[in-house]
Amino acid sequence: MIIFKNADTIFFNISKYLPDLIVIDYSFNDSKLNFHNGLEVIVELRKDSNIPVIVLSGQRDMAKAIEIVVQKGANDYISKDDDDFINSLLESIKESLNIRKSKNRIKKLSRLYLDFTTKITLI
Helix, strand or coil: CCCCCCHHHHHHHHHHHCCCCEEEECCCCEHHHCECCHHHHHHHHHHHCCCCEEEEECCCCHHHHHHHHHHCCCCEEEECCCCCHHHHHHHHHHHHHHHHHHHHHHHHHHHHHHHHHHHHHHC
C-alpha cells in the first residue's frame, strides 16, 4: 500500500507503481494543483486510466453517491459514518479487485482468440 498526500504525487507515480486500486477520500484537496475534492482527481484519473477507484466520505447523501459512482466513474462510494464501514470497505476492495482481474482475463483471452483465428486464417 502506498499513501499519496497530494494529487501531484498521485499523477507523478501512477505509471511508476501501477496500482491495482485507488481509495480516495471525498474531502481530499490539493490547492497546489487546483483539485478541490476527490471527485476532481477521479475525473482526471479517468482520462488516462481505468484503475478501480473507491471513494470514502463522511456523507450518507445517496444523490452524491450516485453522482460519484455513475457520473464521475468511481467503482464504489463508502460512507465513513456507516456502522459497518470497515467491512463495507473490505468487501468493496475485494469486489473491485475481482472485477479488474476478470476484465484483465477477458482482454488476455480476446488477444489469444484473435491470434488463434489469425493463424487459422493464414493456414
